[in-house]
Amino acid sequence: MADGGKGGYSGKGPRGRRRPEGRRPRRGLRAAQAQPGQNWEHDDRVGGGGGGRNFPGRRRKGRGPFRGKMYSEVNHHQRNWNNAAPSPRSRLEEEDGDVLMSDAHDMLRSRYMPYGQRPMRDRERGSLSNINLTVRRNLNVPDRSVSRGPAGKKAWFKVTIPYGRKYEKAWLISAIQNICSVPFTPVELHYSSNRVLFHVEDVAVANALRQVSRKIVAPDGYKVVILANPCLPPVTVQRELKPEEIEQLKVCMSKRYNGSQQALDLKNIHADSDLVAQNIDMVLNRRTCMQAVLQIIQDNIPELLSLNLSENKLYRLDDMADLPQKAPNLKILNLSHNQLKTDRELDKFKALKLEELWLDSNPLCDNFRDQSTYISAIRERFPKLLRLDGHELPPPITFDVETPTTLPPTKGSYFCSEGLKVLIGQFLQQYYAIYDSGDRQGLLDAYHDGACCSLSIPYAVQNPARSSLVEYFKSSRNVKKLKDPTMRFRLLKHTKLNVVAFLSELPKTQHDINSFVVDVCAQTSTLLCFTLHGVFKEVDGRCRDSVRAFTRVFIAVPVGHNGLCIVNDQLFIRKASNMEIRKAFVMPAPTPSSSPVPTLTAEQQEMLQNFSLQSGMNLEWSQKCLLDNDWDYTKAAHAYTQLKAEQKIPEVAFIH
Secondary structure (H helix, E strand, C coil): CCCCCCCCEEEECHHHCEEECCCCCCCCCCCCCCCCCCCCCCCCCCCCCECCCCCCCCECCCCCCCCCCCHHHCCCCCCCCCCCCCCCCCCHHHHCCCCCHHHHHHHHHHHCCCCCCCCCCHHHHHHHCCCCCCCCCCCCHHHCCCCCCCCCCCCEEEEEECCHHHCCHHHHHHHHHHHCCCCCCCEEEEEECCEEEEEECCHHHHHHHHHCCCCCECCCCCECCCEEEEECCCHHHCCCCCHHHHHHHHHHHHHCEECCCCEEECCCHHHCHHHHHCCCCCCCCCHHHHHHHHHHHHHHCCCCCEEECCCCCCCCCHHHCCHHHHCCCCCEEECCCCCCCCHHHHHHHCCCCCCEEECCCCHHHHHCCCHHHHHHHHHHHCCCCCEECCEECCCCCCCCCCCCCCCCCCCCCECCCHHHHHHHHHHHHHHHHHHCCCCHHHHHHHEEEEEEEEEECCCCCCCHHHCCCHHHHCCECCCCCCCCHHHHHHCCEEHHHHHHHHHHHCCCEEECHHHCEEEEEEECCCCEEEEEEEEEEECCCCCCCCEEEEEEEEEEEEECCCEEEEEEEEEEEEECCHHHHHHCCCCCCCCCCCCCCCCCCHHHHHHHHHHHHHHCCCHHHHHHHHHHCCCCHHHHHHHHHHHHHCCCCCHHHHCC
16 A cells, blocks of 8 residues: 555565565564465564564563454454445444543454455555555544434434443433533443443434533542444334334234233243244334333233233343333233343332232342342332242231321430530530631631541532532542542641631631530540531622531530530531521521529519420520510510411520
């Protein structure tokens, strides 16, 4: 072939082959054993192991780390030079475009075969001397026509997401659909090695998906790569059933239906003699075939109780996800002797109230260490199951609840003693007065010199950039998802200077003191551990006035006669619930006092005691209610009843 104008040819190599001018024969490369009538060719390996330029005089045993397999080591597929389109088995249709490092050698083997059989005879070789080969990468999608079908039909594209398996499938697809400019529905969504694969049926969708590649940030911080390459139509949608074929399928299914037992036997239906005689290829792992069967069930036998789908080569159940809607009364399902690999496929049928299920002779049965684990996993999805693979199961444990029950009301704060309640109360009032002041440097006196502090938020199920907690995401030390030990250590703030500097960077806040609930976890003479729950709102930034809920664990040591010094501070922030938002900031914080104002008259003192006894509120909140209603007992009682019904009285008002 021509060398694109780079250099001429002079001299001849072994057996009459010509080599470029000025180029010496390469040493250290093993020549292929020549057969009679064959030409010698060089060994074109990548990262060769012996005697190359980079490693003169060295020879490695075996294959080098970057060397592709020899031609003799792989199953070689001949390429049809009379047809430009690749064969269905070629990796060209699957991975043409951006190349993964793990797939590089596979592509080299499929695209370049230095020892392959020559497509033309030696006498025709001269006609190739003027052909220039151009390898095009990252082509525009519309330029490729490898997957185009008959006129009027859309092209199909295979979408590959490298390393997509480590992310939750539902989150991944939802994140892509949210950011993609063209709506799409993934077809044949499945895993292959560590990748996620699916198909789409539009050039516009393929281009839109390529545009959003690396624009979605995964929870682990990596940008999601999306590859979209032309391909043949998926097997499940290659051909729609014709009306006459559907009619023949109805006749076949009617013969297999037992009306007395309301049972349909579709075992090994692809080998049914009636369908084979009509040359109808009924493969139920194809979407068109399965959807046709389900539609016939819905239209003709929706009262179906038993369905046998054994020996149909089913390897996934996505196309049967509508079965609970098509046959809602189904009690018996036989999926034995298929190719289901994981019990997660059964999640599509969780809405069915199955009493009998057959799964034997599926690969998923080998995933369990014992029979009890197997039964437990299946019964978790079908609690009313009585028989599994023909074996009777123990009766399910159920609770017959005639009337709906509600959870008991939550308890208020817990303190070990009244003295501890006063100590913690004073500490929190002083701490959050400074924390919400705008200048948090005054918190230096609240922390020990060697104090530690960390912040975490719930694991994001959406794009962190769109989350309402985005301001806290970069500092989140959620150890359930954060595996990097270096990052874990960096996000843990050490010494009180670093702790206060970190807290000063957080958004400015206003805490609702009335929402605070304190639980003392542990108390000794030298250590105090307590948990604080409450709500706050941000007073500046992009999320101004947004209400947050928080949980904070303080570990403190006593200092002085009546003080605390924090040695460990763990802060967890989440979105507030609707109930928490409704109750937040509805009443101003009461004036701190340990007893009623001493200037109350005897009549007011008696009224206060009676109001506290009847309402259940402590003296402090009872006095506030009476004060707000000008010491009118009837008016105060009415206000209390109304606020109580609207659940606007904080729980702290009932702590005595």
